[in-house]
Amino acid sequence: MRGADRRETRARRPAAGHPRDGCEVPVKPFRSRNPIAVGAVTALVMALIGSATFFSDDLPLIGGGTTYQAEFREAAGLRPDDEVRVAGVKVGEVTDVRLAGDHVEVLFRVRDTWVGNRTTAAIKIKTLLGQKNLVLDPVGNAELNPDQPIPAERTSSPYDVTAVFNDLASTVGAIDTDQLAEAFRVLSDTLGASAPSDVKTAFNGIAALSQTLASRDDELVKLFQNTNQVSKTLGQRSDQIQTLIRDGNTLLTELNARKDAIAQLFSGIKNLSIQLRGLVAENQKTLGPALDQLDRVATVLQRNQGKLEDSLRLAGPFYRLLGNAVGNGRWIDTYICGLIPTGTTPGSCRPPKNGGR
Structure with missing residues (x-):
């Protein structure tokens, strides 16, 4: 009985390769695939990996x-x-x-x-x-x-x-050794013919120059440092210097373009000065007496300056009272003194206190 049940269960089990309802299709074995297609895909993947490795610097995430x-x-x-x-x-x-x-x-x-x-x-x-x-x-x-x-x-x-x-080698190779040797021979003969005192004096001068430079070492270092600072400043201001030179070039170009107008202006000024000089020379006889008379008038006015000031000071109240008298429209403020002599004595005429209209 148990053997019959086992055979029945084996009969109900689905055969390999036939999907049962609700189950996925089994994967095809790699050994049974087409080797040409597998090789082509593998070669393509290796080529992509090699290209990505070679151009890794250009990739957006890796390189950048x-x-x-x-x-x-x-x-x-x-x-x-x-x-x-x-x-x-x-x-x-x-x-x-x-x-x-x-x-x-x-x-x-x-x-x-x-x-x-x-x-x-x-x-x-x-x-x-x-x-x-x-x-x-x-x-x-x-x-x-x-x-x-x-x-x-x-x-x-x-x-x-x-x-x-390389340039030094080319230059040395181009030197004429015969002429160089001749030059050294001439130099040796010249030094040999020179007096020892002259040669000694020359060497003493070189030694004195060396000592002077050595004693001024700090000043020279400071000079070079200042020169370096100036060079840095000029380097930092190179744009402004270029702008200044460019603007100066523009100014010179404009002056060159306007040189004819400037020359005409100077010529006109020169002609104007000549005409003014001639005008003064022609009217010298007329202007001379007029200036003399003007000088005399100024002298008289200056001499009587005190009297003019007193006249102006005294005329002020008079014109102020006159303005007050005639400044009331159709009526004039005034008073009559001494018209009726009865009851009045000379010297007793006084203006009324209320204005006497």
């Missing part, structure tokens, strides 16, 4: 950063992937160095670094083997626009020792 431009008069050996440093700390790398007309354009990318609108850039020597890096000095009162390059006026290139030694 802001790309700026700088103009240099020469590349000075700077290459892509060289470091970009601020205060000795690496903040990015150079992405491209290309020729743009009469200057070199350097593209560089920085991350998590503020770059001002007056930032200066300089190519510096990083190692004794000649490797370079780009050094930034971020200054300004606003952030630098990435589309606006740092001009060549705010960039500088290094002093390349390798190039100098």
Whole structure:
């Protein structure tokens, strides 16, 4: 009986590969898939991973950063992937160095670094083997626009020792050794023919000059420090100096354009002075007596100045009373004294106290 039940249960179990109601389809075994499709997908995924690894700096989350431009008069050996440093700390790398007309354009990318609108850039020597890096000095009162390059006026290139030694080798190779030896022979003969006292005097003068320079060491150091300070001040005021020179150039240009008008103005002033001189000369006989008479009138007025002041002082009350008398419209304030002599005596005539209308 138990064997029959076991066979019945095995008969009811669904066969492999046939889904039962409510169950997912079994996954197809990896071994039974098409190997060509699996290989193509695997190669594509590996290519994407390799590209992402190679261009990881350009990815938005992993790489990032802001790309700026700088103009240099020469590349000075700077290459892509060289470091970009601020205060000795690496903040990015150079992405491209290309020729743009009469200057070199350097593209560089920085991350998590503020770059001002007056930032200066300089190519510096990083190692004794000649490797370079780009050094930034971020200054300004606003952030630098990435589309606006740092001009060549705010960039500088290094002093390349390798190039100098190459030039030195070329110069030394071009020296005529025969002429140099002849020059040394002439110098030796000249010194030999010179009096020992003259040579001694020359060396004494050089020694005195050296001692003087050594005794003035502090003053020379101070002079160089002040010169450095002046150079820094001029460097900080370079924009204002350029503006001043530009405005001066504009003023000179305007004066040059108006030189004809200025020349005519000066010519007119000269002609006016000639005409005034002639006018004075022609009217000298008329103006002379008139000025003499005016001088005499002024003398009389000055001599009688006291009397004129007394007259003006006495005339003031008179004109004030006259104005009070005639200033009442159609009526005049007045009084009659001595019309009836009865009861009056000479000298007793007095104005009424109420005004006597």
